Amino acid sequence: MLLANLRWGKNVEKMRPIIAGVFTKSISIFVIKECYTVSMQTLLFFLILSPWIMAVGYLVVPNRGVLYGALALLGAGGLALFDTTTSWQLSINETIVYLIAFLDALLLGYFVWVGYRVRHWGVVALAAVQIVMFVLIEVLLGHGEGALLLLREASQWMLLIINGVGALIVAFAVVYIEAEAVDAVQKRRFVAYLLAFMGVMNLLVLANEVMLFFLLFELTTLASFVLIGFRDEEEARANALRALWMNQLGGVAILGAVLVAYAQGASRYIDGWVAGEASLLVVALMMVAALIKGATMPFDRWLLGAMVAPTPVSAMLHSATMVKIAPFMVLLFAPAFSHTALGGMMLLMLGFSMAFASYRGLQEATLKGVLGYSTIALLALMMLLALIDTPQSRTMALVLMLFHAMGKALLFLIAGVIERTLHAKRLDAMQGLFSAMPWVMLGAVGALMSLTLPPFGAFWAKYSAIVALAGRIDGAAYMVLVLASVIIASALLVLLYFKLLSLFFATQNPTQRITLSWGYSVPLMFLAAGALMASVLYLAWGAYAYVAWGLLALLVVLLLLVAWLRLGFDRATVYGCGERTSVTWSQNFYSFGVDIERSFTWLFGAMFVAFLVMATLLGVSL
Amino acid sequence: MMVWIVLLAPLWGGFILGAERKIRAHMQHRMGPPLLQPFYDMAKLMQKRTTIIHSGHALLALGYFVTLWIAVGVVLLDGNVLWAIFIHLLASVLLVTAGFSVPSIFSHVGANRELLAIVSYEPILLLLGVAWYVSSGSWESGAIALGGTYWTSMPLLGVALLMVVLLKTGKSPFDMAHAHQEIVGGVEVEYSGIFYEVLYMARFLEYIFIYAFVFLWGGVVAVALFFVLANLIDNATARLTPAQTVRWFYALGLPLALLNLLGLVA
Numbered sequence: 001m002l003l004a005n006l007r008w009g010k011n012v013e014k015m016r017p018i019i020a021g022v023f024t025k026s027i028s029i030f031v032i033k034e035c036y037t038v039s040m041q042t043l044l045f046f047l048i049l050s051p052w053i054m055a056v057g058y059l060v061v062p063n064r065g066v067l068y069g070a071l072a073l074l075g076a077g078g079l080a081l082f083d084t085t086t087s088w089q090l091s092i093n094e095t096i097v098y099l100i101a102f103l104d105a106l107l108l109g110y111f112v113w114v115g116y117r118v119r120h121w122g123v124v125a126l127a128a129v130q131i132v133m134f135v136l137i138e139v140l141l142g143h144g145e146g147a148l149l150l151l152r153e154a155s156q157w158m159l160l161i162i163n164g165v166g167a168l169i170v171a172f173a174v175v176y177i178e179a180e181a182v183d184a185v186q187k188r189r190f191v192a193y194l195l196a197f198m199g200v201m202n203l204l205v206l207a208n209e210v211m212l213f214f215l216l217f218e219l220t221t222l223a224s225f226v227l228i229g230f231r232d233e234e235e236a237r238a239n240a241l242r243a244l245w246m247n248q249l250g251g252v253a254i255l256g257a258v259l260v261a262y263a264q265g266a267s268r269y270i271d272g273w274v275a276g277e278a279s280l281l282v283v284a285l286m287m288v289a290a291l292i293k294g295a296t297m298p299f300d301r302w303l304l305g306a307m308v309a310p311t312p313v314s315a316m317l318h319s320a321t322m323v324k325i326a327p328f329m330v331l332l333f334a335p336a337f338s339h340t341a342l343g344g345m346m347l348l349m350l351g352f353s354m355a356f357a358s359y360r361g362l363q364e365a366t367l368k369g370v371l372g373y374s375t376i377a378l379l380a381l382m383m384l385l386a387l388i389d390t391p392q393s394r395t396m397a398l399v400l401m402l403f404h405a406m407g408k409a410l411l412f413l414i415a416g417v418i419e420r421t422l423h424a425k426r427l428d429a430m431q432g433l434f435s436a437m438p439w440v441m442l443g444a445v446g447a448l449m450s451l452t453l454p455p456f457g458a459f460w461a462k463y464s465a466i467v468a469l470a471g472r473i474d475g476a477a478y479m480v481l482v483l484a485s486v487i488i489a490s491a492l493l494v495l496l497y498f499k500l501l502s503l504f505f506a507t508q509n510p511t512q513r514i515t516l517s518w519g520y521s522v523p524l525m526f527l528a529a530g531a532l533m534a535s536v537l538y539l540a541w542g543a544y545a546y547v548a549w550g551l552l553a554l555l556v557v558l559l560l561l562v563a564w565l566r567l568g569f570d571r572a573t574v575y576g577c578g579e580r581t582s583v584t585w586s587q588n589f590y591s592f593g594v595d596i597e598r599s600f601t602w603l604f605g606a607m608f609v610a611f612l613v614m615a616t617l618l619g620v621s622l
Numbered sequence: 623m624m625v626w627i628v629l630l631a632p633l634w635g636g637f638i639l640g641a642e643r644k645i646r647a648h649m650q651h652r653m654g655p656p657l658l659q660p661f662y663d664m665a666k667l668m669q670k671r672t673t674i675i676h677s678g679h680a681l682l683a684l685g686y687f688v689t690l691w692i693a694v695g696v697v698l699l700d701g702n703v704l705w706a707i708f709i710h711l712l713a714s715v716l717l718v719t720a721g722f723s724v725p726s727i728f729s730h731v732g733a734n735r736e737l738l739a740i741v742s743y744e745p746i747l748l749l750l751g752v753a754w755y756v757s758s759g760s761w762e763s764g765a766i767a768l769g770g771t772y773w774t775s776m777p778l779l780g781v782a783l784l785m786v787v788l789l790k791t792g793k794s795p796f797d798m799a800h801a802h803q804e805i806v807g808g809v810e811v812e813y814s815g816i817f818y819e820v821l822y823m824a825r826f827l828e829y830i831f832i833y834a835f836v837f838l839w840g841g842v843v844a845v846a847l848f849f850v851l852a853n854l855i856d857n858a859t860a861r862l863t864p865a866q867t868v869r870w871f872y873a874l875g876l877p878l879a880l881l882n883l884l885g886l887v888a
Contacts, residue, residue, distance in 0.1 A: 570671070574675060577809060
């Protein structure tokens with residue numbers, strides 16, 4: 001009796017943080033709902049500031065229960081804000097402008113120091129260029145009147161992704177990092193970095209003044225650099241530096257945009273630029289920053305290099321939130337150039353990029369590599385939808401961003417679980433996972449389906465992209481190429497995702513069942529349930545609901561049957577045509593060969609240059 | 623009338639398959655099996671003792687069959703052709719999942735080849751859908767059918783569609799996915815009794831599905847022509863390897879489809 005009580009007590013001890021988290025979440029939704037009718041501003045400030053407070057708090061008092069509760073509040077905040085339609089803005093004031101300038105200077109100085117410390121002169125040079133441009137801007141530009149922060153529809157979706165999905169990733173990261181071979185301070189720091197990064201993102205999606213946007217853009221670059229290099233290994237350091245200098249190019253592009261905008265008499269506010277103040281050259285330079293952040297070809301290498309980081313970092317920065325800055329920026333600027341020749345060129349770049357990334361993933365030998373390339377492909381699709389700029393395609397870009405964030409976060413976290421429990425990163429070491437952890441792998445299969453197949457949300461985006469492009473095809477022959485790229489890419493993604501199943505199921509001997517701790521499984525469950533619920537909600541609005549509902553019902557029934565119903569037929573072992581050979585399972589890879597790939601890289605480089613030349617010509621003749 | 627075709631789709635598919643075997647036999651100067659042979663096979667399979675590997679494997683075959691039936695329904699009952707293609711894709715992926723879910727080498731090879739088949743034919747079907755949209759202004763198969771036949775405006779897409787028909791109905795030279803002599807039917811090999819029957823009937827549905835596209839493209843004449851052509855080609859060619867098949871589709875089928883589409887919009 002006593003023994004039983006003791007064991008129960010121990011379980012309660014383990015369960016408490018989770019129960020606290022769930023409980024706080026349900027309460028906080030109610031409380032926040034009551035509050036924001038009073039002041040939406042309070043809610044926004046809460047979202048902007050509390051990640052920083054949590055970061056500092058966790059460094060000082062690393063209490064997991066408190067952190068779970070705070071994360072639940074943050075997620076609820078994102079959800080509550082999503083539920084409103086009010087627009088909101090904060091005007092600029094003198095003090096904040098100086099503060100931003102000060103922080104900008106500090107950050108650029110830090111980049112110089114980082115570059116100098118490891119003798120990476122590219123980083124130093126880029127930072128120096130940025131400093132020169134920055135000083136010019138500060139000397140030349142007046143502040144004018146405008147909104148410092150602006151809440152847009154796209155910001156609401158981004159806030160939901162950052163705080164909803166992000167909070168679950170951080171909750172996972174707390175447990176994940178425990179098993180890392182670093183000291184306790186480093187572990188706390190890791191969680192604090194992730195939290196601070198959430199604060200940066202929450203502010204970034206609201207920023208309207210361009211120097212503030214630049215500061216936050218560079219801060220996400222910094223976060224990338226620090227977190228990719230977190231595992232202090234040779235490869236990690238090299239990849240972190242590559243991510244740094246490539247994204248610094250994006251920073252240079254933004255500063256270039258500000259200078260060009262100044263020369264052409266525009267203000268320093270993004271909403272003004274989009275409303276027609278800025279020339280196409282300014283917009284194009286901002287798009288260069290977006291293309292680099294979104295790892296569009298030929299800038300894919302930094303994102304693939306980023307996969308050496310601890311898995312929660314890949315989930316958070318390099319798939320769910322940070323790289324979503326790219327489609328977010330395209331959503332902001334699309335009205336300014338969607339129907340120009342420049343927009344056409346960018347559509348072509350994005351379509352090709354999507355097709356090539358889906359193909360390139362076919363030869364990746366690690367799970368994270370596969371997920372990385374599929375992220376690049378789907379980011380290109382998001383940007384493409386945003387760029388088409390019809391009300392429907394804009395919405396679909398946002399829907400895809402949300403579903404991709406949930407699906408990919410789930411897959412990355414599962415990759416993390418596999419890494420921790422089986423110490424496997426390469427695909428060929430992942431045999432027979434299904435019998436080891438059936439529920440987790442069922443989640444993985446579901447996530448893969450949710451990214452490609454009807455009736456799930458990401459599929460609707462693919463479908464809408466085809467419909468929207470077909471709507472613009474008449475008289476625009478190049479659109480046939482964009483459309484063909486999207487169509488080929490969607491077929492290749494099916495191959496890329498589902499060839500993985502070969503290994504997940506493959507084994508002839510049953511493997512030992514692995515049970516996961518709550519710290520791992522609860523975030524996974526939330527993400528899977530979130531993706532499913534969002535699909536159902538989305539279907540409830542969508543056209544063709546009857547077909548889609550039928551399919552969803554079919555899938556659910558199948559899953560339930562598989563899970564509970566043991567069919568009453570006799571069992572047999574596999575027949576295999578009577579052959580009793582022992583089989584070594586391996587993964588299929590597909591490639592055209594290195595030469596063709598190299599020529600594709602050149603093609604992407606040439607397209608990028610052509611994009612810049614076009615922008616310059618069109619921008620000068622404003 | 624269409625409702626009856628959809629509701630009894632496996633039945634019509636069975637007749638088509640029976641007729642096909644008859645025609646092919648005549649081409650080879652054989653008698654061939656009776657027209658109703660597919661139904662005799664069906665009856666026989668029903669009497670067999672069913673053994674399964676595991677529930678999921680058996681149920682995925684059922685899911686494949688039902689989803690495929692829905693796809694056939696969407697394309698025949700004036701539904702959106704893109705939808706039909708994507709629901710068909712879902713069905714195919716369920717079959718692939720089934721193939722991977724058992725540790726049998728033939729099943730895995732078959733599933734991998736099924737995936738390569740999807741990569742080959744799906745872009746062409748989707749481009750055909752887009753071409754129909756450009757010509758008729760609608761994605762709905764009813765409106766597409768009202769737009770007449772597309773022999774003259776989409777001849778190259780017709781050739782590409784013939785390649786897809788060969789692949790989907792398991793005809794040489796593009797029959798790598800089933801390839802009985804080589805991988806003993808691929809995914810099918812691990813099924814028996816009633817569940818094998820389900821897969822067998824799903825094959826009928828695949829016929830109806832792809833020939834519905836042929837019908838939309840060129841009416842009854844095209845269906846008859848493609849049917850005879852497919853069997854002629856099947857008799858006259860040898861099987862290509864999976865890599866060769868993909869190459870044929872990307873080097874010939876896809877460029878043809880793209881050229882045709884470019885011609886339509888330019």
